[in-house]
Amino acid sequence: MSTASIAARSYAATPAQSVAFLGLGVMGYPMAGHLSRAGHQVTVYNRTQARARAWTAEFAGGRHAPTPREAAAGAHIVFCCVGNDADLRSVVLGPDGAFAGMQPGSIFADHTTASAEVARELYAEAQRRGLHFIDAPISGGQAGAANGQLTVMCGGDEAVFAQVAPVAQAFSRAFTYMGESGSGQLTKMVNQICVAGLVQGLAEAIAFGLRAGLDMPRVLDVIGKGAAQSWQMDNRGKTMAAGQFDFGFAVDWMRKDLGLVLAEARRNGTRLPVTALVDQFYGDIQDMGGQRWDISSLIQRLR
Template sequence: MANLTFLGLGVMGYPMAGHLARAGHKVTVYNRTAAKAEAWVAEHGGRAAATPRDAADDADIVLSCVGNDDDLRAVCTGDDGAFAGMSGDTIFVDHTTVSAEVTRELGAIAAERDIAFVDAPISGGQAGAENGQLSIMCGGDPAAYDRVEPVLSVYAKICRRLGDSGAGQITKAANQIAIAGLVQGLSEALHFAEKAGLDGRKVVEVISQGAAGSWQMQNRHETMLDDQFDHGFAVNWMRKDLAICLAAADEVGASLPVTALVDQFYKDVQAMGGGRWDTSALIKRLRALS
């Protein structure tokens, strides 16, 4: 069992930290809204800290799951940042979806303090976090990964190291690129079936058993047909991720025409007031156009 710190108790971080506590680890938590950290401690035990630095004191491994590049910098650096409270031979694991650029930047700062930095973005949504069934894609030093993998396995369906620092974030970008196209395709298929006068559920029952089947189809088609969009990853966060994808594509010279188009469709959803709807809300845009 390890002394762990978890920074960020949102819809993903809260249950992930809970899995670590139930596994027997000693867990200290920090959240920007202190009441959330106090609620977590009331439910799971452990300790709530006032700053990331205080939370990281005496930790073997510090884990984070925050919002974006700037949020990650804020919890890592500065006088109250986690790095200031960490000693040599400790490891920082970041589950946030951020740019590979900020990952490498913070990894270099951590290395100056003899702290290993593992980027470990996650996929699987809120349900995956709650059920301990996340896909975790990692980049960083092999020895550091080997040390943290048993901890990450507590809430992982699969956990793999893909390469050096930033490789996890590049893999997560590939994940979001694939999802964007899938959700748009599913939205068009369901919308087409509706307009043709078919029962969408019966259509999915048949086509999901063939080559068209996907996780998105299995887990989102019913709520899409019911016009319910509060069941997953928000459009605002998806646009943040797609911006990372498109910037990384420019850097490596990759062409992402479908991703760029779907990003604009999500922009339309935001304009409809749907920034907090989940990503399957693309079908709502199609309905508004017809």
């Protein structure tokens, strides 16, 4: 990702801090870049070292470390954005994990969409070690990360959240405290339930309109000014109608997220019939070869 692809933004006056960022995927790479642009001293770690070297070549003053432990050494806040619960444990725990390198009183802020269970587990382990842990999953997709406009929902201790928030404003438009440990992950699950239903409804509406012979870009312009308006309609409606799915949030990632949602629902006794059905529909998309298509590809089942 080039520097030019990360939109220029104004940073509020926040004292520079030594921070680390673990995980330089499509979200983490620009998030770490915004921290560097805001003047923080950033050390990065990525499982694929070539990616970390590319990041340090792009962002002057940053450096990379060969292990999470070494990246976290001396950092006041360690940010993280990896794939799932197992990935998160692998960069946090063990002799080369971040917790082993962090100083007492420092903070681990996790932006991975993971389970509430692992968030509570790592919060408790951090407390045992004299560290702090915030679960802080994000919403806004690749574009939100690139533009520094992510929505972040946080669980943990509110006083710790207050220390992270001024630094995290570098990549956030909203950084909000939701409650005790695990509350950030639970809030992200609510978000994904909403998104799943919205995308399926939009897919059915567009498929119906196309079959009826309507000019769907015009239809979307009209109904987008009324009660049907949504982020999904504004940003994915016309590309869905055009059959374009080579961007955004991948189906494989959504199935991982919905798996977390459905597991939590089984635990707390919530009935989620529509969400469970849409999860199956995403399985159909995977069977069609659309594992890396954007989640708006649900419409392909209906064509």
